[in-house]
Amino acid sequence: EPEVTQTPSHQVTQMGQEVILRCVPISNHLYFYWYRQILGQKVEFLVSFYNNEISEKSEIFDDQFSVERPDGSNFTLKIRSTKLEDSAMYFCASSVDRVGNTIYFGEGSWLTVV
Amino acid sequence: QKEVEQNSGPLSVPEGAIASLNCTYSDRGSQSFFWYRQYSGKSPELIMSIYSNGDKEDGRFTAQLNKASQYVSLLIRDSQPSDSATYLCAVPNAGGTSYGKLTFGQGTILTVHP
Numbered sequence: 001e002p003e004v005t006q007t008p009s010h011q012v013t014q015m016g017q018e019v020i021l022r023c024v025p026i027s028n029h030l031y032f033y034w035y036r037q038i039l040g041q042k043v044e045f046l047v048s049f050y051n052n053e054i055s056e057k058s059e060i061f062d063d064q065f066s067v068e069r070p071d072g073s074n075f076t077l078k079i080r081s082t083k084l085e086d087s088a089m090y091f092c093a094s095s096v097d098r099v100g101n102t103i104y105f106g107e108g109s110w111l112t113v114v
Numbered sequence: 115q116k117e118v119e120q121n122s123g124p125l126s127v128p129e130g131a132i133a134s135l136n137c138t139y140s141d142r143g144s145q146s147f148f149w150y151r152q153y154s155g156k157s158p159e160l161i162m163s164i165y166s167n168g169d170k171e172d173g174r175f176t177a178q179l180n181k182a183s184q185y186v187s188l189l190i191r192d193s194q195p196s197d198s199a200t201y202l203c204a205v206p207n208a209g210g211t212s213y214g215k216l217t218f219g220q221g222t223i224l225t226v227h228p
Binding site: 031033035041042043044045048056058091093095098103104105106107108 | 202
């Protein structure tokens with residue numbers, strides 16, 4: 001079964017450092033997303049991406065965050081200067097269409113900022 | 115602010131019993147509703163989607179939707195210890211501008227004991 005893959009599975013970084021989380025969406029999917037989940041809290045939407053541009057973003061997705069699809073397969077989330085409160089599980093997801101019923105999540109990248 | 119509310123539990127049921135999980139949502143325009151299962155430290159996994167009022171059955175799972183009451187539920191029949199997980203209710207943003215932005219509830223922790 002096709003799946004969304006994410007790397008790294010776990011990263012520890014110093015506060016203020018830049019972090020790049022990588023994702024390979026399912027190959028025929030056109031819509032890509034990042035969600036995050038702080039330990040013990042809700043899964044929260046960060047950003048959606050379609051046709052090489054951001055379609056929608058949440059209030060969380062401020063100037064410290066950026067997304068990119070540098071080639072035909074990877075989809076990345078960059079956090080420019082990490083803060084302690086950025087510690088969370090970050091999930092990449094993809095879907096064939098925009099309706100939302102076929103959103104598949106990757107296994108997540110656990111980011112710890114110290 | 116679109117809200118999705120769930121009782122966080124924990125809900126504990128004996129093996130073989132029916133587990134009933136509930137969710138309410140605030141946006142009357144919502145058309146689609148999803149139940150995800152999330153094992154500890156893992157990503158959300160879609161288990162049911164429902165779009166019309168009434169019941170939808172898939173194996174041991176039944177989703178129930180009442181749009182007038184803004185209420186969606188998930189029944190798990192013949193509960194098994196492997197069903198022990200957090201169950202997340204998710205609602206896509208209503209409206210034509212939505213690009214797969216799911217609003218999640220805080221999840222209900224289900225424990226099935228032998």
